[in-house]
Amino acid sequence: MREITFREAIREALDEALRSDAKVFLMGEDIGPLGGAFTVTKGLFDKYGRKRVRNTPISEVAIVGAATGAAMAGLRPITEIMFCDFLPLAGDQIINQAAKMRYMFGGQVKVPLTIRTILGAGLSAAAHHSQSNEALFMHTPGLKLVIPSTPYDAKGLLKTAILDDNPVIYFEHRCLYDSKGPVPENSYSISFGRADVKKEGRDVTLIATAEMVIKSLSVAEELEQEGISVEVIDPRTLNPLDMETIYESVKKTGRVLIVHEAVLTCGPGAEIAARISEEAFDYLDAPVKRLATKDVPIPMAPVLEDFVIPQKEDIKIAIKSLRNF
Amino acid sequence: MENKRNFLAGLYASMYKIRRFEQEAVKLFHNKELPGWLHSYIGEEAVAVGVCASLNRDDYITSTHRGHGHCIAKGADLKRMMAELYGKETGYCKGKGGSMHIADFSIGILGANGIVGGGIPIATGTALASQYLEDGRVTVCFFGDGASNQGGFHESLNLASLWKLPVVYVCENNLYAETTPQADHQPIRDIADRAKSYNMPGVIIDGNDVLAVYEETNKAVERARAGRGPTLVECKTYRYRGHWEGDPEVYRTKEEVKEWKKRDPLKKFKKYLLENDIIQSKEISFVEKKIEDEIKDAVKYAQASPPPRPESALEDLYVEQGG
Incomplete structure (x- = not known):
């Protein structure tokens, strides 16, 4: 299969959606001729014109x-939305309007809205352009949340998001844009609420999202050499959240590590850990462990940024301590 | 001539319907029959009725926390409205919304809104959809003087004018943002002045004169429909009740309320109809009686309706999808 980048996979999903449904259009800051801050929509303005690909004011x-x-x-x-740090600017419209609309009107209306946004640190962009705030929206019934880690997932999940009749926030980790992977040329979609076992293993279940999936897979391969078998699971959507795949894995390994770039307190890992303790306690051989960004805004200096964000070495240490519990 | 007569009679009937619905709701609320909160529209009837008289059935409106009048003027069913106030299964939102969230998408009522100014960006979006689909619809966005200080107001009017969207922004300036007098919440008297900064027309209307409201907003609606972009219309009006039922109204005097009642929109229009021999008082009594019955029926219907099943609280959040 041909390999394309994460960025190209997203662009391809947008292109297919624009081509197949005249009701699909894009709007956002600088997404026109420039193609957005990360050039994801590059070329679409020329192809579909200003009615379908709409540059907006900074609003x-x-x-x-x-x-x-x-x-x-x-x-x-x-x-x-250029950075997920800017989602709170639109907080009322996301949380009070789009998410609650169908429910508070007794099911009278559909809101088939997709909000693409960019999350993640790693580029020394500091506290206003680096956050991972997906958990804010896990706490908002009425939204669906997608957080892909591979080009294949990125394309298939975005297609599903666009076809979904509910509001969806789709988080793109910017450090993944240049990562490559196999992606079919044809149109396909991936159902929400299906976690993907990225690597099978026997000893420890490692649940990770976005770029942490890539880091975790790299660590898992290294540990394989040392005789530790790690199963890496990517939930891919945080709402709906596929706990069944996670429980199946916990039954097998009895040990769980959750890794994410969102900060620790009330992060996605808190919810996943709580559900495991409620539903799969009997299968646990060790307390569920979480590895997350420390509870501070993202700092600028590379040495500070690296210190607060989970690194491969931190993941390795956490797995070994779980293994030896 | 007969058409015009019917049209004017219809305006009066619609205003009277709002007045009596609201009076009844206030009474029921204080009798503790209605759960939740109530923000009465009494005194502002000419705005909703004058504006909606220009709209087609499939045109859109967004409404506010003080939204009953907009819904009635746009043609909402009194039974389902009253049932929603009672929190019954037969209400517009099956009891999930209540007074502040009445909507009827079948006639373009995109919902009252509990967030001050929350409907302004949404109205801008339905207007964008109408332009995109070339469906010829116009959106009217109702909001108050308080909402004109929200950031979403600025962002929306800027965008709508930039893209020439078919929307009319109707500001009901009732002189108080909740309990704060206008002079304490903005350094201007005329909110329509703000239109200039968006390069759109700004119009000031006596919001207690239903014909003035109709005539001016009709121009704005036709302008929008013709693809010439949005208008900001400011209707100067006044609410007789507090911001909410139970408001101690420490921010205004009884004399002020009394002064405004002399300019009551219903009395004023009734007088106009009678003095110009447009309708006989006998006919007005007949119309009023019919509305009294309709309201009685709505209350009976709401009272007799079953409450929602408790577990229905878990329904209607998502559209069920295949995946």
């Missing part, structure tokens, strides 16, 4: 709010 409330309204009126808007 996150209006971008998400107008997209919500347009979705209520039957369109399928895809917005790009």
Whole structure:
């Protein structure tokens, strides 16, 4: 199979959606001729024109709010919010409007809205352009949350997001944009709520999201040489969250490590750990361990940034301590 | 001539319906029959009715926490509205929304909104959809003077004017943002002045004069429909009740309320209809009686309706998908 980058996989999903459904359009800051801050939409403006690929003012409330309204009126808007640090600017429209709309009106309306946004640190961009705030939205019933780690997942999950009749936030880790992987040329989609076992293993279950999946796989391979067999699971969607795949793995390994770039307190790992303790306690041979970004905003200096974000060495140590528990 | 007569009679009937619905809701609320909160529209009826008179059935409106009047003027069913106030299964939102979240998507009512200014970006979006789909619909966005200080107001009007979207922003300036007088919440008297900074027309109307509201907003609606972009319309009006039922109203005097009641939109319009021989008082009594019955029926319907099943609280969050 041909290999393309994570960025190209997302662009291909957008291109397919724009081509196949006239009700799909894109809106966001600088997404036109430039193709967005990370050039994900590059070329789409030239191909589909300014009606379908809409540059907006720097107005996150209006971008998400107008997209919500347009979705209520039957369109399928895809917005790009340049960094997930900017999602709180549109907080009311996401949390109070798009997410609650269908419910508070007794099921009268659909909001088929996709919000693409960029998350993650690693580029010394400091506290306003580096956050991983997906857990804020796990705490908001009414949204679906996607957080892919490979080009294959990125394309298939984005197609599902666009076809979904509910509001979806789709998080793209910017350190993954240049990563390559096999992606079919044809159109395909990946169902929400299906975790993917990225690597099978016997000794420890490692649940990771976004770029931490890549780091975790690299660590797992190294540990394989040392005789430790790690199973790496990527939930891929945080809402819906596929706990069944995780429970199956826990039954096998009895040991769980959760790794994410969101900060520790009330991060996705807190919810996953709580559910494991409620539903799979009898299978545990050690307490569930979490490895997450330390509870501070993301600092700028590379040495500081590396210190607060889980590194491969931290993952390795955590796995060994679980193994030896 | 007959058409015009019917049209004017219809305006009066619609205003009277709102007035009586609201009076009844206030009474039921204080009798502790209605759960939740209530924000009464009494006094502002000419705005909703005058504006909605220009709209087609499939045109859109977004409404506010003080939204009953907008819904009635757009043609909402009183029974289902009242049932929603009672929190019954037969209500518009099956009891999940209540007074602040009444919606009827079949006639373009995109919902009242509990967030001050929350509907302004949404209205901008339905207008974007109408332009995109070329469906000829217009969106009217109702909001208050308080909402004109929200960031979403600025972002939305800027975007709508930039893209020439078919939307009319109707500000109901009732002089108080919840309990804060206008002079304490913005350094201007006329909110329509803000239109200039978005390069769109700004219009000031006596919001207690239903014909003035109709005539001016009709121009704005037709302008939007013709693809010439949005208008900011400011209707100066006044609410007779507090911000919410139970408001101690420490921010205004009884004299002020009394002064405004002299300019009551219903009395004013009724007088106009009678003095110009447009409708006879007998006909008005007949219309009023019909509405009284309709409201009684709505209350009976709501009272007799079953409460929602408790477990229905877990329904209607997501559209069920294959995946």
